[in-house]
Amino acid sequence: MRTIDRLPLDEETPRPVAVLHQSFVSGAKTRWHSHRRTELLHASGGLLVLSTESGTWTVPAGHALLVPADLPHELAGYGCSEMRAAFFTDAALGAALPRECRVIAVSDLLDIALRSLASGPLLYDADGRGGHLAALVVDEIARAKEIHIALPLPQTMRLRQLCRDMIQKPSLALDLDGWARHAGVSRSTFTRRFRAETGLSFAEWRRRLRMLHTLTLQADGVPLRQAARTAGYRSSNALRDMMRRTMSETVRPDGSRREAP
Template structure:
């Protein structure tokens, strides 16, 4: 998230430098409501966890990844627990060669270090070295592979109502048939359309929503057993086993990783 001292007018114009980079540290959670601006934005963190949302989906972002949002796209953001992060605002003309849709990218060490250097630049026009480094940052944003980290949202209003209810309460244990009745849609249509519009079956999407909420709770230092029970798992061991299958590590180790120093976990190409 951007530094609170950054003038909002700077990110609502493409005048000035091609990049504006801001950094922020805080020990408490921070959020920004739905908004848009004429510059594209890259969200990332060195410590802690971010949740970024757009109309099409939601991402829970550990320090290994960053989220790109193109110009004029409505989005919102919030941090979880202690947080140290950055925002890169890209002038609209320079976004022509960058991803056209919001996406998650795996952070490279080069992108992370270049961004941190740029965050220390004084306001004003770039000198030659700064201009070259800005080009490196743009090249990295444009060339790093997208990562399917997020949770796509359905477009159908009835399905979107179900998805939003599950995001509000991932532990809701109603089955597909009950949700279909609640949203006034046939269970067969719900199943078929959910898969076609999100790329996930209804059951897989709900499981992914629960795991994304688990990541947020881990960042907030909620005990693993409490996370399991609050998200509707029958036992902590069931939750831990599913988490390990999905992320390759236990919840406790995952929490340690995204709270550790960025150099120990920075992504590479």
């Protein structure tokens, strides 16, 4: 995978919202870096994968990722050719300012507003068309549904190493008792610690990992049947059903979960 220092973006434009087009060759990966502003990443196709010390977030087509300011991260692209990066001041986002990374669904209106603002001058007229587009971008972000496809990592070193081993080989087929023995704890201790440190059951975490792995392979053109075998599923139908259930999960404005229609 080709490694680059960071995306050459001008995030210090003296405007509350700055949106730029950026080419991001498939297979490219940035080094660890951070930004002084909150960042939003939106690819026109393929898959973006962003990693921090606490977890991994996948951003499929039709979605975007909000990254808090000053958060060290690395970014990889699969099947991508073009993306938009937007930078926001704290005052611009207001109540929508993220405290942690969030994947959101991108509405048609948000997509058009991002493209339109990126196509205009960076120093747009804050009281004219550019200012109206910037306000629309912020409003659509505030209304956007959050998609729960983060892959949080445990804090306990032994559990974290176990998760990293699984990330390297998602098809590992140990059952829960086997993973508990691998971590050197009882089944009950393993399940309790894992949920406490990730917010997910081990089964939920492993499903998300396998979905992430599958999305990455598909973005690189790997057929679903082959991706299913690599992810540890016996059939592409079983994998497809799991991904549909996982991707349909959203959050209501009051924080409760539901299945998207």
